[in-house]
Amino acid sequence: MNISDVSKRTGLPPKTIRYYEDIGLIRPARDTNGYRVFQDADTHKLAFLGRARTLGFSIEDCRTLMALYEDQDRNSADVKRLAQEHLAHIDEKIAQLQSMQATLRHLVRECAGDNRPDCPILRDLAQD
């Protein structure tokens, strides 16, 4: 399989797939013409990476998860810890965003949004 086929199957752009090879997440074989040749194992790995990325894991986390996935002697505790740390990170981000959301919602509601200059949003930013 060539890169565009794998791209279609995994949903990852060719650029991303090349990038993942660059940083050593995959090692596809090469044809005599220099084209990458993807085996099912490569596609499988890429799908794994894609899924981990949609769950928000960092590339370095993905690297670790892949290593754990391929390690038959892994402890599920290691996977769980990673996931829990990531989850905590997400919880924190959500809390931050919700705080912004609350403030912005309030300010937007207060703002007339007309052709006059008076604006509670700017007043808030300026802390007057």
Next chain:
Amino acid sequence: MNISDVSKRTGLPPKTIRYYEDIGLIRPARDTNGYRVFQDADTHKLAFLGRARTLGFSIEDCRTLMALYEDQDRNSADVKRLAQEHLAHIDEKIAQLQSMQATLRHLVRECAGDNRPDCPILRDLAQD
């Protein structure tokens, strides 16, 4: 005032303040020795920027907001539109993160987290 004083007052690191000058958000005066000299207006601007940033506005949005703030003939509608767009962006991000959160919570709950290799998290990532 020197940069470290302004840093203390605004909570912005000196590096960030220099960066904001670099990209043209502020234009502090200079002393004969080359040191930046901050007037109250600069400090005020930096506080404005800091607050806008904590609300998650991008630097370019901040630039626009500053311009609107300084434009006495602005329409509050322009400010409101910017804030609404930003709010929509935040809503979207929160939704994405909550989706990740739900999946991860579920997976973490399912995972024994012991010294055995069997792991629902990895199974999910591998789509088995």
Next chain:
DNA sequence: CTTGACCTTCCAGTAACTGGAAGCCCTATC
């Protein structure tokens, strides 16, 4: 043989800083 769709590599840019190096400035102390 040419055209068009592939594929390759390499370089640069994105967002918003942050760390670090090299070096000047100022004040206090010995």
Next chain:
DNA sequence: GATAGGGCTTCCAGTTACTGGAAGGTCAAG
């Protein structure tokens, strides 16, 4: 006057995870 410290300056590189684009090789069809 020399020196030590802390603060200031600029400039360069690195961060994250790609993405766009240029220059050029490859392949199948007509």
